[in-house]
Amino acid sequence: MEPNLISKKELLDEKGISYGQLYRWKRKQLIPEEWFIRKSTFTGQETFFPRDLILPRIDKIMNGKDDLSLDELADQLSPVLPQYxxxxxxxxxxxxxxxxxxxxxxxxxxxxxxxxxxxxxxxxxxxxxxxxxxxxxxxxxxxxxxxxxxxxxxxxxxxxxxxxxxxxxxxxxxxxxxxxxxxxxxxxxxxxxxxxxxxxxxxxxxx
Structure with a gap:
């Protein structure tokens, strides 16, 4: 595996989160679609993520979800520029x-x-x-x-x-x-x- 990528399984294990949480955050646009990278491996198709991007993003979500709703977090983390x-x-x-x-x-x-x-x-x-x-x-x-x-x-x-x-x-x-x-x-x-x-x-x- 490329050193700058982390597999979905490794990510879930390292951060102690579930498959359901990960994909709920994806649906809420807390994690960009383009960070989900599909690659062929000897076991078939697997999903990987850019390590340097996904790890701090998961930390931000987990640290912020007790104070903000997922929609509020999505607004805060979105790269889309607000009307301001x-x-x-x-x-x-x-x-x-x-x-x-x-x-x-x-x-x-x-x-x-x-x-x-x-x-x-x-x-x-x-x-x-x-x-x-x-x-x-x-x-x-x-x-x-x-x-x-x-x-x-x-x-x-x-x-x-x-x-x-x-x-x-x-x-x-x-x-x-x-x-x-x-x-x-x-x-x-x-x-x-x-x-x-x-x-x-x-x-x-x-x-």
Whole structure:
């Protein structure tokens, strides 16, 4: 079995959950359909999951289900962007991103300009990498353009932002969360962010 996958049986045993729970969470869209990967094995067809995605997701479901209904959890964990608007003035006051990001990437917007959740998300992701000290302001501008151009193409499906650099030249890639990506020699992976997790984190800040 591939090391980045975990079988359904291993998952149920490791997390102490039942088959019924797993598929109920799937029906409630707490676990994306594309994480259920069917593969041929010597015993027939088996279901596998991306290990790095499913294990923390099961933990989040189990930790949250006592405080929230499954529908509320699904809303919280969904990569689909909510209908949400916030004025620039309120966005800046609430310190959702650093002042540097507001002054650099939203300087031309009047305080009364209303931001959609999508635009807030892009600024939030840029700020996340800037705060980590992994990206320059010039790279932040290119990232912002990359997100605007390509993130909507995923139409609410989980995807990852991949930030790489080779010989001082940086690039950004948006890819399906379940995709395996291999780089040529000399490419340094600076960051791989789950956009679904960024959506979840931003929802928490805006709540």
């Amino acid at each position: 608007e916030l004025r620039k003035m309120d966005f800046a006051k609430r310190n959702i991103v650093s002042r540097v990001v507001v002054e650099t990437f939203a300087a031309d917007d009047a305080d009364s300009v209303v931001y959609s959740f999508e635009k807030l998300l892009y600024l939030f992701v840029v700020d996340k990498l800037l705060q980590a000290g992994e990206m320059s302001l010039e790279e932040g501008e290119r990232l912002l353009q990359t997100l605007k151009q390509f993130f909507p193409k995923f139409e609410g499906k989980p995807c990852d932002l991949i930030f790489i650099r080779k010989m001082g030249v940086s690039s950004f890639v948006l890819s399906s969360s379940t995709a395996d990506i291999y780089f040529e020699t000399g490419v340094k992976l600076i960051a791989r962010l789950s956009m679904a997790e960024c959506v979840e984190q931003l929802k928490g800040k805006l709540a």
